[in-house]
Amino acid sequence: MDSGVFFTTYQADMALRRTPLQKLRLALFILFVLVFPFIGNNYGVFLMNQIGIATIGALGLNLLVGYTGQISLGQGAFLAVGAYTAGVLVTKLGVPWYVTLLIAPLFTAFVGAVFGIPSLRLKGLYLAIATLAAQEIIIWIVTHWDSVTGGVHALVVPPPMLFGVPINRDRYFYWLIWGTVGFTALTIANLLRTHYGRAFVAIRDHDIAAEIMGIDIFKYKVLAFALSSFYVGLAGALIAHWRSIVTWERFTIDVSIVYLAMIIIGGLGSISGSLFGAAFMTLLPAVINNVGMAFKDVFPRLEEWIPYLQQALFGLIIILFLIVEPRGLHKFWQDLKNYFKLWPFSY
Amino acid sequence: MRRKVFLLMVLAFAVVLAAGCQRGGEAGGGEGPIKIGAIFDLTGPTSDVGTPYADGIKGYVEWVNSKGGIEGRQIELLSSDYGYKVDVAEQLYSQFVQQGIVAFQGWGTGDTEALRSRIAADQIPFMSASYSHVLGNPKEAPYNFLVGTSYSHQAVIALRWIMDDWKAKGMDGMPKVAILHHDSPFGRSPVNDAIEFGKQNGIEITAIPLPKATDYTAELTQVQDFGAQYIIMHTVSSQAAIVAKNIRDQGLKDKFTVINLNWASDELFIQLAGDAAEGVYMVQPFTPPSSPVPGHEPMKEYLQGKGSSLDEKGLHFAQGWVTMEIMAEAIRKVIKEGKPVTGPNIKAALETFKDFDTQGLTYPITFTPESHWGNKGTHIYVVENGQMKRITQDYILATYP
Numbered sequence: 161m162d163s164g165v166f167f168t169t170y171q172a173d174m175a176l177r178r179t180p181l182q183k184l185r186l187a188l189f190i191l192f193v194l195v196f197p198f199i200g201n202n203y204g205v206f207l208m209n210q211i212g213i214a215t216i217g218a219l220g221l222n223l224l225v226g227y228t229g230q231i232s233l234g235q236g237a238f239l240a241v242g243a244y245t246a247g248v249l250v251t252k253l254g255v256p257w258y259v260t261l262l263i264a265p266l267f268t269a270f271v272g273a274v275f276g277i278p279s280l281r282l283k284g285l286y287l288a289i290a291t292l293a294a295q296e297i298i299i300w301i302v303t304h305w306d307s308v309t310g311g312v313h314a315l316v317v318p319p320p321m322l323f324g325v326p327i328n329r330d331r332y333f334y335w336l337i338w339g340t341v342g343f344t345a346l347t348i349a350n351l352l353r354t355h356y357g358r359a360f361v362a363i364r365d366h367d368i369a370a371e372i373m374g375i376d377i378f379k380y381k382v383l384a385f386a387l388s389s390f391y392v393g394l395a396g397a398l399i400a401h402w403r404s405i406v407t408w409e410r411f412t413i414d415v416s417i418v419y420l421a422m423i424i425i426g427g428l429g430s431i432s433g434s435l436f437g438a439a440f441m442t443l444l445p446a447v448i449n450n451v452g453m454a455f456k457d458v459f460p461r462l463e464e465w466i467p468y469l470q471q472a473l474f475g476l477i478i479i480l481f482l483i484v485e486p487r488g489l490h491k492f493w494q495d496l497k498n499y500f501k502l503w504p505f506s507y
Numbered sequence: 508m509r510r511k512v513f514l515l516m517v518l519a520f521a522v523v524l525a526a527g528c529q530r531g532g533e534a535g536g537g538e539g540p541i542k543i544g545a546i547f548d549l550t551g552p553t554s555d556v557g558t559p560y561a562d563g564i565k566g567y568v569e570w571v572n573s574k575g576g577i578e579g580r581q582i583e584l585l586s587s588d589y590g591y592k593v594d595v596a597e598q599l600y601s602q603f604v605q606q607g608i609v610a611f612q613g614w615g616t617g618d619t620e621a622l623r624s625r626i627a628a629d630q631i632p633f634m635s636a637s638y639s640h641v642l643g644n645p646k647e648a649p650y651n652f653l654v655g656t657s658y659s660h661q662a663v664i665a666l667r668w669i670m671d672d673w674k675a676k677g678m679d680g681m682p683k684v685a686i687l688h689h690d691s692p693f694g695r696s697p698v699n700d701a702i703e704f705g706k707q708n709g710i711e712i713t714a715i716p717l718p719k720a721t722d723y724t725a726e727l728t729q730v731q732d733f734g735a736q737y738i739i740m741h742t743v744s745s746q747a748a749i750v751a752k753n754i755r756d757q758g759l760k761d762k763f764t765v766i767n768l769n770w771a772s773d774e775l776f777i778q779l780a781g782d783a784a785e786g787v788y789m790v791q792p793f794t795p796p797s798s799p800v801p802g803h804e805p806m807k808e809y810l811q812g813k814g815s816s817l818d819e820k821g822l823h824f825a826q827g828w829v830t831m832e833i834m835a836e837a838i839r840k841v842i843k844e845g846k847p848v849t850g851p852n853i854k855a856a857l858e859t860f861k862d863f864d865t866q867g868l869t870y871p872i873t874f875t876p877e878s879h880w881g882n883k884g885t886h887i888y889v890v891e892n893g894q895m896k897r898i899t900q901d902y903i904l905a906t907y908p
Contacts, residue, residue, distance in 0.1 A: 203605035210594065303692055311692045313641045314620045329628070330601075403597075404624035408692065409617035410593045445595045446602070449587045467549040467588035 176349055197334050205330045207446060209402065212337035213395050214438035216344045218422045219431065220391030223348060225420070226429035227357070228384035229364030230279050234272075234291040236415035237298035238389045240408065241268045242396020244302055247315040247406040252308070257320035257401055261340075264400075265393035271298070272389020279381045283367075295413055303408045315406040333402045340398060344391055345431055351387070360384055364429075425481055427490025436489035448473055540576075540583035541838060541848050543568075544603030544631075545612035551591030553615055555775060556744070556823050560636055561586075563806075563820070563827025564612055567835070570809045577835055578842040589614075593621045604629055609848050610834055613637070616693045619651070626650045630850040632837070632857060634830050638769070638792075639696045640908070643880035650850070652857055652874060654830045656792040656882045658693075659700035660905030661768045662686070662739060665790050666704055667903055668887050669737045672764065681709045685735035687726060687750060689742035690716040697741060697768070704907045717742055723750045727759060740767045747771035748779035755783035766790060766887075774821045777893055789888040789895060792869055793829065795822035798888070798897045800867025802829070822895075829868045833881070836863065870902050 167173040177183045197205055217239060224230050245264040249255040255263065275294040282290050302309045309315055319326035327333055351357050359380045362370035371377050400406050418441055426437020451473075452466045462469075485492045545564055548557030568584045571577060585603045589595040596618035600611065611626065613619045613635030619642065626633045627649050634652050640659035642651040656664070666684065673682045686701060688694035698714045705712040713733045715726050727750070730738060740747050747767055754760055765787045767776065772789035780787075794800050796817040806828055807817050817824065840856040841848050860881065862871040870884035884902035888895040 201605055203602045206601040207598070210598065303690075306692075306695070311695060313639075313647070314623070314692075316624060316647070403621065404628075405621060407593070407617065407620040410621060414592065415594075442594075445592075446598050449595070449599060450602075453585070453587055467590075470588065471550050471590070 174353065193338050197331050202330060205334055207442065209330055209334055209337050211435075211439045211442045212334075212341050213398055213402070214419075214422065214442050215341050215435050216337075216398070217392050217395035217419055218426065218434040218438045219344050219348055220388045220395065221419050222423045222426075222429065222431075222434045223351075223360070223391065224384050224388035226423055226427075226433075227352065227364060228360040228381065228388075229367075230276070230381060230384060231284065231288045231420075232291040232385075232388070233288050233413070233416045233420070234275060234294035234298070235392060235419040236411040236413060237295040238268055238272055238392040239396040239399065239415065240298055240302055240406075240411035241271050241389075242393030243400040243406045243411070244309055244315065244396075245393070246397035246400040247317045248308055250317055250400075251315060260401075261394065261397050264397035265390045268393025268396065269386040269390040272392070273382050273386040276382045276385025276389075279385065280378045292413075295416055299408060299411060302411075309406075309408070315400075317400050317404050317406060319404055320401045328402055328404055333398075337398060337402070340394060341435075344394070345435075348391070349431055356380070356383065361429075421478065425478065425488055427488030430488070430490040432493065433488050433490030436493065440489060444474065444477065538580070540581040542583045542585055542603075542606060542608045543610050543612065543834070544600065544606075544608040545584055545586040546589040546596050546599050546614055546618060547586060548591045548614050549588040551589070553591055553743075556770070556773065557591075557614055559820050559823040560614070560827035563824040563829075564831045566806065566809055566824065567828045567831040570805060571832075571835055577839045580842065580848075582835065582838075586612075589618065591615055591617060593617050597621060597625075600625070604631065609850055610634075610838070610853055612831065612834070616691075623648050623651060630854070632834070632850055632853045634834055636826065636830070637693075639693070640700065640880075643878065645876065645879050648879070650854060652833075652879045653881055654833055654869070654872065655769065655826070656790075656870070656885050656905065657880055658697040658741065658768060659908055660880065660883055661790045661792070661885065662697035662701035662741065663704050663905045663907050664885055664887075664903045665739050665766045665768065666701060666708070666710060667906070668788070668790075668899075669739075669764075669766065670708065670710070673736075681711070682737050683711045683713075683733060683735040684737045684739060685730040685733055686712060686714045686739045686741060687717055687723075687730070688714060688740075689746065690718050694741055700908050701739070707907070717746055717750065721749060723753050724757065726750075727753055727757065730763065731759075736763065738763050738765045740765060740771050743770050744773055744776040745779060748776055748784070751776075751780040751783040751787060760786065764788065769793075772888065772895070773823060774895075777890055777895070784890045784893070787890045788898075789890070790885050791822065791888055791895070792882055792885045793822055793826040794868050794886070795888070795895045796820075796825065797894045798886075802866030802868035804866075825868060829865050832865070833857075833860075833863070833872060836860075870904075 165179060177186055196208060221235050224232050242264045245267045246260040249260045249263060250257055278290040279287055319328045359375045362375055363377060363380055367377055422437035422441045423434060425440055427433025448470045452470045456463050456466055547561035548554050549561060565584060568582045572581050585606060585608060587599050589599055600622055610632045613633055616637040619635040619637040631650060632652060633650050634654055638653055638655040638657045640657040642648045643653045643657055669682060669684060686698055688698060702712050715729050717723060717726060740750060767787060767789050769791050772791040777784045796803060803817060806825060810816055810820060837853050837856040838848055841852045846852045857874045858876045860872050860874045862873055864871055870882050872881040874881050884904040886897050886902060887899045889898050
């Protein structure tokens with residue numbers, strides 16, 4: 161029975177995973193990710209891919225909103241920048257697809273930094289409106305710049321080839337997506353341990369105090385926008401290559417809001433929370449649709465009400481979640497861990 | 508307590524999902540029901556027209572099953588609302604493919620475009636109510652089939668009718684035409700082809716996008732400055748109705764002749780625009796209930812059994828019905844030829860459709876391996892006393908592109 165977690169070296173204190181149990185859980189999760197494509201069916205693998213991409217995007221957004229405290233409604237648009245950049249590079253300029261996985265995020269980072277400039281003067285809701293402008297402007301550009309983005313014809317991206325095999329099939333692309341999730345989680349976790357990460361958190365907690373301590377607020381805010389957009393762009397580029405087609409209707413304002421919901425439900429300022437939130441918001445419609453379809457078989461008379469019940473259920477579950485656990489799934493997970501850790505002598 | 512409720516929720520969540528994942532199924536080679544997937548917009552931004560369309564698809568399936576199915580085999584329609592969300596559309600598509608569907612009914616531009624590459628890879632024939640011209644080109648979209656006239660073809664049909672009307676009015680030369688369109692790729696879809704056709708025939712055309720707004724006086728001023736006598740409106744009914752009301756309120760009704768393309772040519776437009784709709788012309792590939800044809804009879808019979816009527820459901824019901832009917836007829840061909848019901852076989856069967864008669868519901872449908880533009884002609888209607896009245900004797904054909 162632990163009475164607490166104590167460290168005797170700085171190294172142990174700084175470790176990403178500090179206790180054997182933490183290491184075991186991570187190992188189990190990695191094992192699950194590695195084994196899943198061999199045991200899951202196509203639909204399951206497809207859902208995992210959606211979750212993986214949502215996780216990368218949510219991690220990027222969490223870096224900005226959860227860690228730096230800068231709210232953004234431009235997530236959908238930054239995904240679009242990543243996806244269209246990757247698509248255009250491959251189709252118009254013949255750049256190999258794997259190279260676009262670097263260039264597209266970098267370009268998205270640049271765009272994100274530009275739209276992050278107003279964050280110097282704007283805070284909170286005002287910044288939200290400024291990023292909403294980013295969303296509208298970018299989507300306007302991609303829907304009107306026909307010669308580059310394909311317009312009505314959409315942007316058809318040739319399947320990414322690896323050793324002569326098209327890897328955009330769900331089971332192959334799985335490895336790329338989840339490899340990228342690993343890369344994203346690891347780099348963000350490490351980033352947060354550097355002085356950059358600490359500066360972000362300081363700005364979130366109190367920007368004036370942070371400035372007095374010598375943090376260049378403007379620099380770090382723009383940097384947070386750029387870094388966040390980098391990962392979001394990466395998610396966008398993966399979408400382009402996975403789905404083999406880029407259309408603007410995938411990146412509307414609804415998407416921005418769904419991503420915000422992911423990190424709020426998952427837990428602001430938490431890496432595992434981003435994963436929980438992404439999984440939750442991806443699986444919830446699937447679950448609700450399946451409940452609806454099963455319900456339809458049992459009560460065919462209620463069929464025409466089911467879509468509305470589904471919508472109501474969707475809203476109800478999210479509201480319940482926020483009431484029961486306002487700090488997100490991440491907090492729930494911590495409570496659960498503590499419960500079992502202290503069981504049966506919890507106080 | 509709180510924790511237990513929470514745990515229960517998480518558990519229930521996992522169970523339902525696992526059940527969803529498990530519901531596998533064999534592809535349609537055997538003797539069981541033929542599985543077809545469908546997604547509908549019943550709650551999203553296009554649900555006003557999506558709901559009767561969905562009812563049409565479901566109605567046809569129920570009707571054909573009640574008549575003994577297709578050559579003795581029942582259709583099992585796997586369907587769900589997707590609220591016009593692309594991600595959800597993809598989820599449902601993936602799930603239905605897992606459950607063994609052989610063909611798919613989509614709905615809007617969003618899902619049709621997003622799934623285009625995937626259905627080609629999965630070899631799932633796909634129909635939807637998105638009639639972008641590019642979808643009819645098998646080189647670009649090998650598994651998409653257009654049952655409705657493509658937007659480009661509709662615009663050309665409108666222009667051909669305008670030329671006839673101009674001549675009939677005893678005017679010389681060629682009229683000027685303004686295309687007022689939805690400000691999106693859907694709206695711009697026919698613009699370039701229409702301008703090109705105009706050039707070939709000496710018609711001067713300007714295209715003006717309609718942004719989201721509640722008043723289009725500025726756009727109408729542009730039309731007047733351009734000097735157009737005709738307006739082609741390619742947008743959705745709600746927006747077209749606002750434009751129609753603006754035209755009425757400014758006393759411009761005598762100055763322009765307005766002709767709407769299919770998504771603004773329905774009962775909804777007439778209902779929303781009220782008396783401003785009177786005298787508006789319409790290109791509509793699907794025959795509305797106000798112009799009864801033999802093809803409407805099975806729908807009427809089916810709806811009567813449901814305590815409803817075709818007049819109540821409107822032309823989008825007929826549109827969904829006939830779209831599903833054509834898919835079902837292709838499956839019938841496959842079964843008659845004794846082949847297994849698979850995606851590639853349905854595609855091959857569709858590509859043998861030559862002047863397939865829909866009993867007056869549409870222009871006869873023809874698909875070939877080189878052309879999936881199945882429907883190249885429409886009638887023109889005019890709004891009279893709140894009803895769509897057919898004014899053309901013969902179908903007007905799209906001669907370009």
